[in-house]
Amino acid sequence: MVWNKKYECMPREELQSLQLKRLKEVTQRVYHCLSFYRRKFKERGICPEDIKSLKDLNKLPFTTKSELRQGYPFGLFTVPLSKIVEFHVSSGTTGKPVVDGYTRKDIEIWAEVSARSLSCAGVTAEDIIQNAYGYGLFTGGLGIHYGASLIGAKIIPISGGQTTRQVMMMQDFKPTILTCTPSYALHIAEISEEMGVDLKKLPLRVGVLGAEAWSENMRQEIESRLGITALDIYGLTEIIGPGVAQECPEKKGLHVFEDHFLPEIINPKTGEVLKEGEEGELVLTTLTREGIILIRYRTGDITTISYRPCSCGRTLARIGKIKGRVDDMLIIRGVNIFPSQIENVLMQIDEIEPHYQLILERKKGLDELTVELETLPQIFFDEVRKIEEIERKIARKIEETLGLRVGVRLVEPKTIQRSMGKAKRLIDKRKLK
Amino acid sequence: MKINQISVFLENKIGRLAEVTKVLGSKGINIRALSIADTAEFGILRMIVSQPEEACSILEKSGFTVSKTEVIVVEIMDRPGGLAEVLEILAKACLNVEYLYAFVAPKGKNALVVLKIEKLTEVVELLRREKVKILTREEISKL
Known part of the structure; x- marks a missing residue:
């Protein structure tokens, strides 16, 4: 289902001329409204008039999260505070929070892109949505709420947590859509299984899951345990919240709502713009926002981009599932890895459920990574030898796939902390010293 | 005659063995014999108990990984x-x-x-x- 055919299926040339028109407007506005941007433009020796085509985008300076932090709380707003109607702050997965201020028009844009996302996943006015994203300063809950309202769907604003209550609501209200983080979807599956409730027998059909990187294998796990189609939604507070990009049921990447958010992929080390299909850091420029305008904002998210039209009919560019974060990337004894890659390997091993965490330690000057995995009856044997064999088998599989030797340690069930929001997969003990 | 022995996975952490025996004791299950195979990181507690079926289900409900061995x-x-x-x-x-x-x-x-x-x-x-x-x-x- 396409919510806004005019913009989502616009021929690329037309879309590009719209993007250019909007890009010119926002560069003018930030240059004249904010000394922060004016100074950065001048340092690079450019002015808004230098933007003559979309290719000139790479002349503009990047904006980083730490710069946004320096503007805390309202320093980077491009409108007077009197125009702001709502605040949100980033969930702070990494470091201190970042503030976003929304004007009335920004909230309308947000509702629009969120409605596009939900429609893209198949949501209609007939659906009942169990919205288990946190409501509050986090953008997840309200972002989905605004979009679902615009569509006219029925919303259960349950927010995150209280999982047995979530399962009860699923049985009684019979929602057809679940919106939450992928790790929380698995947690709901686990609790419902403990409660003896078979989610597969309920009318739930689609999950719109996001706010953290998740693997293709995790998707399969969620789909089979909840009996749903699990689709990925992408967004970040700094840009707007959920609704920057959305996967359609083709599951071949997430459509970026390019008439509002202009994407690029860069080499995170050199800043050079990469070609279509090359993996790098996603950079976004907001084209229509008022409260905060971000020019070439470095999202820190690692992905690829494709401009080929999708068989769903959308002409919008697609980004691949987020592979990880630039700052999540671990360099262990010279090998670059993302926690999501380890998760992928774990989920390929039949007997295993992905309750794991990674412990990074420094021993005698060398970094060592240990994967802690919860035991299950399927991988528990009465003999030490067989348990050690399982541990070695998993370690071998990781080494074969990623080229990194890791330790594997089985731990007791339910001892790895469950998350209500974003899962914390890595415990870096090196920083404690 | 073959007997079902109960095995429980235990991490090497303080209080875990106490927890197992407490759970069994609270349900009136008597441990006839036990032994522990241990490594640096985990142990396997093996037990012959008065009611193996009940012991298994109680331990599972209490969140332990349990298996039966003949x-x-x-x-x-x-x-x-x-x-x-x-x-x-x-x-x-x-x-x-x-x-x-x-x-x-x-x-x-x-x-x-x-x-x-x-x-x-x-x-x-x-x-x-x-x-x-x-x-x-x-x-x-x-x-």
Whole structure:
């Protein structure tokens, strides 16, 4: 289902001329409204008039999260505070929070892109949505709420947590859509299984899951345990919240709502713009926002981009599932890895459920990574030898796939902390010293 | 006769063994014999209990990873060479003992040995022929 055919299926040339028109407007506005941007433009020796085509985008300076932090709380707003109607702050997965201020028009844009996302996943006015994203300063809950309202769907604003209550609501209200983080979807599956409730027998059909990187294998796990189609939604507070990009049921990447958010992929080390299909850091420029305008904002998210039209009919560019974060990337004894890659390997091993965490330690000057995995009856044997064999088998599989030797340690069930929001997969003990 | 032994996965952390025994005790389950195989990071607690089925489900509900393993419990004479006699029978038949642990019944004069061994049915036959006493489930629950 396409919510806004005019913009989502616009021929690329037309879309590009719209993007250019909007890009010119926002560069003018930030240059004249904010000394922060004016100074950065001048340092690079450019002015808004230098933007003559979309290719000139790479002349503009990047904006980083730490710069946004320096503007805390309202320093980077491009409108007077009197125009702001709502605040949100980033969930702070990494470091201190970042503030976003929304004007009335920004909230309308947000509702629009969120409605596009939900429609893209198949949501209609007939659906009942169990919205288990946190409501509050986090953008997840309200972002989905605004979009679902615009569509006219029925919303259960349950927010995150209280999982047995979530399962009860699923049985009684019979929602057809679940919106939450992928790790929380698995947690709901686990609790419902403990409660003896078979989610597969309920009318739930689609999950719109996001706010953290998740693997293709995790998707399969969620789909089979909840009996749903699990689709990925992408967004970040700094840009707007959920609704920057959305996967359609083709599951071949997430459509970026390019008439509002202009994407690029860069080499995170050199800043050079990469070609279509090359993996790098996603950079976004907001084209229509008022409260905060971000020019070439470095999202820190690692992905690829494709401009080929999708068989769903959308002409919008697609980004691949987020592979990880630039700052999540671990360099262990010279090998670059993302926690999501380890998760992928774990989920390929039949007997295993992905309750794991990674412990990074420094021993005698060398970094060592240990994967802690919860035991299950399927991988528990009465003999030490067989348990050690399982541990070695998993370690071998990781080494074969990623080229990194890791330790594997089985731990007791339910001892790895469950998350209500974003899962914390890595415990870096090196920083404690 | 084959007996179900309960095995529980334990991390090497303070209080875990206490927790298992507390859970079993609270449900009136008696531990007849136990042994722990341990490594630097984890241990396997093996137990012969009065009601193996109940013990299993209670431990699972309390969040432990549990498995059942078939073993036999044999009675041996409580005198020098008692254990050797039984082991010799098994060795002659080329049967490999994976592990064993012994305990003494409160009322009995003889020692009891839990044996985890390959080809269990064959072992039972062999020991019967050699007149070694193998305890039944009933005998164990009455200990």
